[in-house]
Amino acid sequence: MGLVLDLRELRGPEHRVEHTYPAAVFAGGRSDEYAVAGSVALALQVRKDGDKCRISGSVRTVLSLACSRCLERFEAPGDLTVDLLYLPDTENRGGEETEIAEEDLSIAFYRDNQIDLLQMVHEQCQLALPMKPLCRDACRGLCPVCGANRNERSCNCDTTWRDPRFAALENLIGGPRH
Ligand SMILES: [Zn+2]
Ligand SMILES: [Zn+2]
Structure with missing residues (x-):
């Protein structure tokens, strides 16, 4: 399957996405702060509930970061835990958002019945970046x-x-x- 999850094509409430994509698929990340430097293994559970869709699981890859002290690039494992609740972008977000926020879930939005997993991976990488990446503790x-x-x-x-x-x-x- 591709990197776009089409909710209309999912039959039944639960699905697994288990696939490893080459790093090249994630090239040209939208950030200067990191680059995807290794294959990306997705192991995700997709649970559909009406027009809500919860995606949880793990994303494993290798990220290339720039050291905040010596500015050299170095590679670090990117082991991300994902737990996202996707809501349709058209929905009126008043009220309900606060309710869901109490469950301590991260909310994301999808459009046209499609969840872009490429974008999801990039957003999760961005969120997981250390404030001050170091090539080694004793840099x-x-x-x-x-x-x-x-x-x-x-x-x-x-x-x-x-x-x-x-x-x-x-x-x-x-x-x-x-
Ligand atoms: Zn000097
Ligand atoms: Zn360094």
Whole structure:
């Protein structure tokens, strides 16, 4: 099956989507923050209830991210847990939305009886991105003086930070030294 789930084609209330798609299908993600770097395995349960559709399960892939310290790209597993309630986009969303929100479910909307799983994967990846991705816990980052990647080489720049207020205080108390 393709990446668009057509609700009119689903017979009965429960369906499984178990399929692995090549990374190329997800190329050209809509974000600079990540790229899909490995095949994408979907294992989803689709439950239809009238015009509502709940999609839950897992999305497993490999994401390529940019380290927030050294700016190098690195790969990290993207193991996402999905639990979404899809509602038709045309529905009047007043009132009901608050009710559903109490169930602690994420709400998404579909149009024309179609749920775009490609878009769903991209949205879930986006949501799962760490605030400050790190290539490794001990990433040493870039030298603030010369810009060298300190994971790769060490430079001799003086990066000791001195509190200017403290320096001023030192002058006041100590006065000029002889
Ligand atoms: Zn790094
Ligand atoms: Zn340096």
